[in-house]
Amino acid sequence: MINVLMCTYNGEKYIGQQLDSIMAQTYRDFRLYIRDDGSTDATMRIVNEYAERFPEKVKVVSGASHLGYPDCFWDVLEKCESADYYAFSDQDDVWDEHKLEYAAEKMGDAGLVASDGGAGDGRPLLYIHDYDNCDGELGLISRHCLGDVAVLDEMNILFYTYASGFCMVINNALRDLLLRQNLVGKAMYHDELCIWTAYFHGKILYDDRNLTKYRRHEATYTEYGNGVGTLISNWLRREIFGDEFLLKCRLIRTFLSLKEIRPSEKRVCRSWLLLSGGRMNFARYFKRLCWGHRLRPSAGGEVALRIMFLMGRGAVGK
Structure with a gap:
């Protein structure tokens, strides 16, 4: 059984296409669980229509508005x-019809199917796949290839989110480990935390098939799709002079405080804590500034980080 988990908010324009692709x-x-986060448009009317049409498949989850x-x-x-x-779903993408089938096969091929046909040998497991970047009308912008997970190491996953939540499926062992951390209210992004936890405590499986049409809306496409000048402008606005990097540093320090899922090696914890800032003296400042390991895949991103x-x-305090 696979649970598909979708959160919705004012998604009336495209949600029908995504629901159709899941059905x-x-x-x-599979079962589809939908949690609305206080939509004021027709999103919930559309969701309820699908729940009536597919009562065995679509479950509406209630919660805080x-x-x-x-x-x-x-x-x-x-x-x-x-x-x-458990497969995470955005409200406005479109899935390849074989996405859940391929995910189940890949996880089973990894030797994580129990003798009774269920899933699990106790290891947290994260499955990720490639996807297509598309415009609002699903016209292809580019094909996004994540690349072999063998290139991942304890440092290059720190300041770069290798995969996004919409292309992730996790197993029950990873879900249980995450939920024991009481994560509501801790501002921990689900895609990043799944990567970190699976890397240090389980296994990441990569599928090079493009299994989602990721809809990048006009504002998003404009922000990320207009060349080097736009990227530099965004790094300046969002990271160097904005709050995005500060939030990332706080997220790292929160992760290191979660005893069950933080790295077990003290060396890694010390390195992550240093790079995320914390309380600084001159020696720590200099060591961080002169860190000898590359931390982001692009040259521009690395330069922005060093700045x-x-x-x-x-x-702390800055």
Whole structure:
């Protein structure tokens, strides 16, 4: 059984296409849990129509009117019934009809199917896949290839989110480990936390098939799709002079405080704590600034990161 978990908010324009793509999955042993976060448009009318048409498949989850992201995903992950696997879903993408089938196959091929046909040998497991970046009308912008997970190490997952939540499926062992952390209210992004937890305590499985049409709306496409100048402008606005990097540093420090899922090696914990800022003296500042390991895949992203180290961004009190 796979539980598909969707959070909605004012998504009336595209949600029908995503619901249709989920209902059309070749893998039929699934349930779709939908948690609305206080929509004021026709989103819930559309969701309720699908719940009436597919009462055995679509389950509406009640909750606080507006938790926001990422807490809405932690809430629905906790409130859904147990399953073998859990697939996160955006409200406005379109899935390949074989997505759940391929996820179940890949996880089974990894040797994580129990003798009774259920899933699990106790290891937290994260499945990720490639996807297509598309415009509002699903016209192809680019194909996004994540690349072999063998290139991942303890440092290059720190300041770069390798995969997004909409292309993730987790197993029950990972779900249980995450839920024991009481994550609502801690501002922990579900995609990043799944990557970190699976890397240090389980296994990440990569599928190079493009299984989601990721809809990038006009504002998003404009922000990220207009060349080097736009990227530099965004780094300046969002990270160097904005709050995005500060939030990331706080997120890292929160992760290190979650004893069950933080890295077990003290060396890694010390490195992550140093790079996330914390309380600084001159020696720590210099060591962070001159860190010898590359931390982001793009040269521009790495330069932006080093500028923030130079400015002392992320340090407690800054």
